[in-house]
Amino acid sequence: MDMIRSRLRHKKVLVVLYDVNKFDQLKALAGKNNWFGSGSRIIVTTRDESLLLSTYIECKIYRVEKLNYSEGLRLFSHKAFKSTHPSKEYEKLSEQVIAYAGGLPLALEVLGSFLCGKNVNQWESALDRLKEYPNKEIMKVLQISFDGLKEPEKKIGIRILIDKSLLHVDIDDKVWMHDLLQEMGKEIVREKSRNEPGSCSRIWDYDDLCHVLEHNMGTKVEAIVCCPVEPKKLVCDFEAFSNMKKLRLLIIHNLVLEIRDGRTLNIEYLSKELRFLKWHEFAAKYLPSNSQRGGLVEFKLWLSKHLWNNPIKSLNNLRKFEDFGVVPNLEKLILEGCVNLVEIHPSITLLERLTILNLKACSSLKNLPTSIGGLKSLKFLNLEGCVSLTNLPEDLGMVPYLEQLVLVDCRNLVEIPSSIKLLERLIILNLKGCIRLQNLPTSMGGLKSLKVLNLAGCASLTDLPEDLGVDVPYLEKLCKPYRLTRGLGGGRSISREVDS
Structure with missing residues (x-):
């Protein structure tokens, strides 16, 4: 170390360190910039980004791109x-x-x-x-990064996996993994329980899932992601899920679940450790109000034709999620296509961490709770295609972080609450196809961040608020019904004003 410093500190050099995986290697060979003369360059190739960041205060990181x-x-x-x-x-x-x-x-x-x-x-x-x-030679090389993780790191920490180049975050902040790295992960799981899928920590194969549920196994299962390319049917006793006490991730798609003996799917059998539930064609007719799922963070149901069909009568005949208080940490609630959902329980206001509420195509939904001001973190509210919806909560303007409000094709919506002017962070307001909407609030000047206002197809709308063109400074796009001839107030024009 001293020899490198003494001999090279006044020389302009190019140092290339290949496949560095330990901090001590960097420290011994190129620990600091001042070891070398002015204009020197140090090139380090590594799978561990954190090594560079912890060694050099200023460094440029180049991530090798895939071949096109x-x-x-x-x-x-x-x-x-x-x-x-x-x-x-x-x-x-x-x-x-x-x-x-x-x-x-x-x-x-x-x-x-x-x-x-x-x-x-x-x-x-x-x-x-x-x-x-998978090809063993490829898997062997890819597994080097994984094998370099300490045992606790193999179980937790997305940040660690990103630093080790096992995960990548794209420009849209989406976490991405190469298909072959996914195959490597699957092969690691297979090797631990090659002949007994019930001992696996993760299940993705349709046949393995059938085997595990058929034999009431799966005590070690932590994640199920079963998404066959072609639709398939799975006949089982839903009680089989009750053995999966460690289950934290459940994603089901293109898989029609049929319960034996005509029984009802009871979500009570799912693990209380569950953090993420995503289920296409969810088959349950109800979600019990005493279902404690305090750790659940994301909840997605698609095309659930049976869910929440009738008003609640007794605990044995629940037809709706009566108490959102059992999932206080929920951040995303997606109930898209739940065509028989008729109402949202007022307890939804307890979800202070909820950022996304998607009720698109819930065609039987007639009302939202009279108050939703408790949704302090909500950024995206999608009510597109809620054709039975007649009004919105009066305190809608008390949702402080709302950025997008989508009301496309809410055909029976007559008015927008006046409190909407308080939504200072609202960027997009889409009212396209609200054919019975007669008036907007007389004042919308509080919408300081509004960029897009879509009123196309609002055939009953007769006028625009006077202050829309004066006090809404960032409005870039306005789509208004063709019958509405008056433009923005204040003599203002915008870059994209479209008649429809």
Whole structure:
């Protein structure tokens, strides 16, 4: 360490450190910028971003991009055909390989070398096997980052996985993982319980899920994500879920669940550790009010034709979620397409952390609670297609962080509460197709952040508020009904004013 400093501190050098995975390596070889002369450059390749950030105060991080299709095809063809492009009979098969590799150079090189010299039948057989059994050479290299994690880190911490380049956050703040890294994770799970899916911590395979539910197993299961490409049917006793005490993540899609003996799906059998529930064609007719799910953060149901069908009569005949207080930490509530949902219980105002409420296409929904001011964190409220909805809560303006209010095709909505002028953070107000809406509040000048106001198809609307063009400074787009000829007040024009 001292020798490096003494000999190189006055020299302009280029230092390249490859595949660094420990802090001590950086500390010993290039611990500080002042070890080297002015103008020196240090290039470090690593899978662990945190090493760089903890060692150098100022550093530029370059994340290697995936190869695009053309680049991937060129690299693969070089390995598989010793040319820049596959022969015609291999073009379609090569496309499958490129899609499987997902722009990962390692995978393209390994698969190209493996398939080189093989005939079409051998290619097809190999690609079929890859779908079920990933290439071991690729998995071995990909697993290096995972093996470098300490044991507790393998169970928790998205930030750690991002630092280790196992996860990536895109420009839309969505967490993304390469398909082959997902396969690596699945292979790690398989290796621990190759012959007994009931001992797995995670289940994604339809046949494995059938096996586990059929035999009332799954005591170690923490996550189920079962989304077959083609719709499938699963017949079971829902009580089988009761053994999954550790279940925290449940995502069901394209899977129709049928309960034996005509019984009703009872959500009480689901683990109280559940944090995320996403279920397409949810089959339950009710959600019990005493169902303690305090840790549930995200709740998504789609096209649930049976949920909350009739008013509550007794605890044995619940037809709606009577007490949102049992899920106080809920952040997203998505009940899209619940066509028989007729009301939202007033206890929803207890959800102070709720940021998204999506009730799109809940066509039987007639009323929201008279007060929703308790939704202190709500940013997005979607009531599109709620054709039975006649009014909105008077204290709608008391939802301080609301940014988007979508009321498209609320055909029986007659008026907007005057308190809406208090929504200083509202950016989008979409009232398209509200054919019975007769008036907007006389004053909307408080909508200081409003950028988009869509009134297209509001055939009964006769006028716009006088202060809309004066006191709403950021309004960029206004779509108004064609019969409404008067524009904005104050002689103001905007960049996109559209008659419909």
